[in-house]
Amino acid sequence: MSYDIAIVGGGPAGLSAAYSASKEGLKVALFEKDPSFGHNIRTSGVSWIKEMLKYEIPSDCYNPIKNFVFISPNNEIRISGKEDSACVLDVRKMYQYLASKAAAAGANLFVKSQVADISRDLMTKTSHLKVNSTISPKSIKAKLIIDASGFSSFVSRKLGYVVEWKRFGAGAEYECYCDNIDESTLTLMVGSIYSEAGYAWVFPLSKNRVRIGVGIGKPDSNVDPVEKLNKLIANRVKPLDSLGKIQPIEFHFGLIPNEGLRTRSIYEGLIMVGDVVGQANPLVLEGIRYAIEFGRLAGKVGADSIPFGCTIESLKPYEIANRKTLEKKINSALRVQERWLALSDAEWDKEIDIIKGLTIDEFLDFIKSDFTTSKMLKVALTHPKLLAKQLFNLVAKKNE
Numbered sequence: 001m002s003y004d005i006a007i008v009g010g011g012p013a014g015l016s017a018a019y020s021a022s023k024e025g026l027k028v029a030l031f032e033k034d035p036s037f038g039h040n041i042r043t044s045g046v047s048w049i050k051e052m053l054k055y056e057i058p059s060d061c062y063n064p065i066k067n068f069v070f071i072s073p074n075n076e077i078r079i080s081g082k083e084d085s086a087c088v089l090d091v092r093k094m095y096q097y098l099a100s101k102a103a104a105a106g107a108n109l110f111v112k113s114q115v116a117d118i119s120r121d122l123m124t125k126t127s128h129l130k131v132n133s134t135i136s137p138k139s140i141k142a143k144l145i146i147d148a149s150g151f152s153s154f155v156s157r158k159l160g161y162v163v164e165w166k167r168f169g170a171g172a173e174y175e176c177y178c179d180n181i182d183e184s185t186l187t188l189m190v191g192s193i194y195s196e197a198g199y200a201w202v203f204p205l206s207k208n209r210v211r212i213g214v215g216i217g218k219p220d221s222n223v224d225p226v227e228k229l230n231k232l233i234a235n236r237v238k239p240l241d242s243l244g245k246i247q248p249i250e251f252h253f254g255l256i257p258n259e260g261l262r263t264r265s266i267y268e269g270l271i272m273v274g275d276v277v278g279q280a281n282p283l284v285l286e287g288i289r290y291a292i293e294f295g296r297l298a299g300k301v302g303a304d305s306i307p308f309g310c311t312i313e314s315l316k317p318y319e320i321a322n323r324k325t326l327e328k329k330i331n332s333a334l335r336v337q338e339r340w341l342a343l344s345d346a347e348w349d350k351e352i353d354i355i356k357g358l359t360i361d362e363f364l365d366f367i368k369s370d371f372t373t374s375k376m377l378k379v380a381l382t383h384p385k386l387l388a389k390q391l392f393n394l395v396a397k398k399n400e
């Protein structure tokens with residue numbers, strides 16, 4: 001079977017690429033190895049309402065969040081928002097919404113279809129895919145491949161363009177029933193009782209449903225996030241002591257790259273998107289909105305490149321936007337992360353005080369990694385704490 005574009009992976013990046021490429025009238029096929037979209041959840045699903053509105057994600061796909069709490073071993077701060085700004089996604093519902101949108105635009109979506117092999121014929125400028133499936137055709141030809149296979153970077157590795165990610169975050173999470181939780185407040189916990197190299201979280205989906213998780217940086221720590229999470233819940237470490245009964249209902253596990261962007265996001269006949277290319281913000285493990293944004297761009301640029309043979313030149317607008325939008329942001333986030341990885345528990349107690357000195361807008365810029373040099377220098381100048389000046393100068397200086 002022949003297609004203009006074959007997309008490997010049905011996460012937010014692949015589904016968004018399928019939507020935008022199909023909207024351009026192309027023949028598009030998407031292959032997802034799991035039995036349904038959002039079947040194996042690999043994310044804790046925090047995002048931002050502004051971006052969800054921009055991407056027309058219905059409001060019943062998320063729980064709005066107004067307030068933010070940070071807990072360290074001997075400190076706790078609360079940032080109260082003026083309005084709902086963040087959200088915790090119903091991940092499965094949202095991914096299935098993206099799938100319906102892609103299907104309505106004309107995409108052919110194949111679940112339970114694992115792409116097992118890929119090769120590229122340079123003479124005919126065609127890629128050949130072998131698919132393990134009882135649902136989709138088993139042998140596919142396509143002019144362009146969009147690799148949206150997530151952390152595994154399956155296609156790009158198979159073609160020899162990239163190697164496995166060396167630095168990454170491993171996260172384990174239970175989605176739980178709990179007796180009672182403030183559904184408009186999300187909580188992040190830092191310090192060694194929560195994570196030796198990372199953080200733990202409590203993300204509410206409703207008054208009685210919450211995601212409780214632990215993320216640990218690799219190779220910085222060899223602690224297993226599942227063991228750490230089980231201990232936190234068994235010992236009801238603060239703030240879990242205030243949730244009443246905690247009954248896990250689903251287990252989630254995922255890996256996220258933590259090295260910055262790959263050196264290239266395009267090759268002849270290939271676009272890499274989402275976690276394949278490292279587009280997530282490593283500071284707070286946030287990648288869903290970037291996966292949607294760059295998935296849509298990959299679909300559009302890919303569609304436009306078809307009449308030109310999907311050459312590097314015709315795919316270049318994607319690479320340019322990828323670097324321009326993300327490179328500085330991710331590099332700044334990596335510098336902050338380097339500082340955070342070196343903090344002792346006592347230093348964390350002081351570090352979270354920095355956040356207390358920020359206005360809500362400054363806090364949101366920081367947590368979303370919307371770092372611009374002028375914004376960060378202004379915060380460095382006006383913030384009362386010396387530690388904050390160090391932190392924000394660190395972000396701002398090297399961005400110049």
Ligand SMILES: Cc1cc2nc3c(=O)[nH]c(=O)nc-3n(C[C@H](O)[C@H](O)[C@H](O)COP(=O)(O)OP(=O)(O)OC[C@H]3O[C@@H](n4cnc5c(N)ncnc54)[C@H](O)[C@@H]3O)c2cc1C
Nearest residue numbers: 009011013033043044045046115150171254274275287288
């Ligand atoms: C623990 C953890 C917590 C996170 N929390 C957040 C958060 O709160 N907010 C946020 O915005 N981001 C978060 N992220 C990051 C976010 O989940 C990712 O950045 C985002 O999912 C990337 O989307 P993607 O489409 O590139 O990849 P994925 O969502 O990983 O999708 C890739 C898809 O490809 C499929 N696939 C892989 N290989 C093949 C193959 N050979 N054939 C067919 N299908 C294949 C997989 O089954 C998968 O469905 C978190 C990540 C982790 C690990």
